Amino acid sequence: MDFVTNAKKFGVRSLLLQGLTFLSVLTSAFMIWKGLSLFTNSESPVVVVLSGSMEPAYYRGDILFLNNGYSPIEVGEVVVYKLKDKPIPIVHRVLKVHTQRETGEQFLLTKGDNNNADDRGLYNPGQLWIQRDEIIGRVKGFVPYAGMGTIWMNDYPQLKLGLLGTLCVLSLFSND
Amino acid sequence: MYNFLQRLSGVTSFAMSTLMALVVVISLTTPFIPSSPTFDVSLHNVQTTTGRAMDPFDRTSRKAEYARLTFDLDADLSTMFNWNTKLLFAYMTVDYTTPGFETNRVVIWDRIIRNKRQAKLKLRKHHNKYALRNHPLTFEDVEGANLTLHINPVPYLGVMYDKPMVSLPFTIPRPTKPAANKA
Numbered sequence: 001m002d003f004v005t006n007a008k009k010f011g012v013r014s015l016l017l018q019g020l021t022f023l024s025v026l027t028s029a030f031m032i033w034k035g036l037s038l039f040t041n042s043e044s045p046v047v048v049v050l051s052g053s054m055e056p057a058y059y060r061g062d063i064l065f066l067n068n069g070y071s072p073i074e075v076g077e078v079v080v081y082k083l084k085d086k087p088i089p090i091v092h093r094v095l096k097v098h099t100q101r102e103t104g105e106q107f108l109l110t111k112g113d114n115n116n117a118d119d120r121g122l123y124n125p126g127q128l129w130i131q132r133d134e135i136i137g138r139v140k141g142f143v144p145y146a147g148m149g150t151i152w153m154n155d156y157p158q159l160k161l162g163l164l165g166t167l168c169v170l171s172l173f174s175n176d
Numbered sequence: 177m178y179n180f181l182q183r184l185s186g187v188t189s190f191a192m193s194t195l196m197a198l199v200v201v202i203s204l205t206t207p208f209i210p211s212s213p214t215f216d217v218s219l220h221n222v223q224t225t226t227g228r229a230m231d232p233f234d235r236t237s238r239k240a241e242y243a244r245l246t247f248d249l250d251a252d253l254s255t256m257f258n259w260n261t262k263l264l265f266a267y268m269t270v271d272y273t274t275p276g277f278e279t280n281r282v283v284i285w286d287r288i289i290r291n292k293r294q295a296k297l298k299l300r301k302h303h304n305k306y307a308l309r310n311h312p313l314t315f316e317d318v319e320g321a322n323l324t325l326h327i328n329p330v331p332y333l334g335v336m337y338d339k340p341m342v343s344l345p346f347t348i349p350r351p352t353k354p355a356a357n358k359a
Contacts (some may be wrong), residue, residue, distance in 0.1 A: 039221040057330045075281040098311040120233035141335040
């Protein structure tokens with residue numbers, strides 16, 4: 001039992017300290033993510049492209065950095081939207097914008113650069129426009145292929161388990 | 177002193193931080209690379225007709241008015257290609273205001289330009305690629321409209337930005353009624 005011998009050798013304190021360091025790494029990562037989310041007014045400020053509907057601009061596995069902000073959406077912007085009943089976020093370009101004068105409500109229609117038709121076939125049945133609050137963010141910057149790991153892990157769940165297992169085994173054998 | 181894994185981790189972490197710094201520098205400097213595109217848009221005519229069933233999802237499309245533009249576009253955007261340009265997304269919008277709607281902006285044409293050879297555009301008597309209709313059924317309250325060419329450079333890596341190029345005012349006429357003319 002490596003764990004017990006370690007505890008006898010270094011004492012409970014050092015083990016607790018290790019646990020604390022681990023927890024602080026976890027919480028600071030979580031805080032950075034939530035802080036970014038608050039700053040950009042977007043529920044997920046970094047997304048990975050999952051489909052090829054925006055080729056040749058964005059390919060599968062590209063990482064997009066989003067900023068939602070509070071201003072109205074402009075035509076020609078690439079936005080990420082999530083429909084009310086569908087869980088998958090979609091990255092497409094805005095084709096039409098109509099902003100109502102009294103309420104400021106926006107009627108938006110989107111289309112993927114690689115698709116032939118606009119997105120009305122993807123929206124919920126009977127839905128002709130998407131609203132401002134269905135938009136998670138607008139694409140401000142991107143890094144190609146950096147999210148390929150996420151795609152592989154989604155496609156092959158064994159990879160995720162294998163990676164976790166290797167990390168666990170390595171952490172047992174490390175001596176810092 | 178150092179074992180293989182420690183050396184490996186040192187080298188990869190240094191490589192990662194250098195790569196990150198490079199990414200930041202490249203994405204911040206790319207929008208300031210100068211370019212001198214030329215462009216010219218001219219409009220031949222605008223026709224409005226009623227009831228072209230365009231949209232299988234939209235039941236009102238049979239009763240709505242559709243405007244059809246005939247335009248010329250001359251542009252040479254080849255200087256906008258630099259070492260960090262993956263493609264240029266060129267698009268034309270029509271925007272107008274109505275009493276009920278503050279902004280209405282509709283893309284009527286777009287093209288993905290992937291290299292310098294495709295960047296020389298010469299369109300003659302081209303029609304809009306996407307249907308132009310108002311959010312209500314009619315263009316009745318539309319006073320004046322603007323036809324604008326925009327370029328959206330998509331980089332290999334970095335920030336997205338938009339360049340409005342040239343704007344051209346015009347008016348959307350009332351629909352011609354072919355049925356009434358025949359009678």
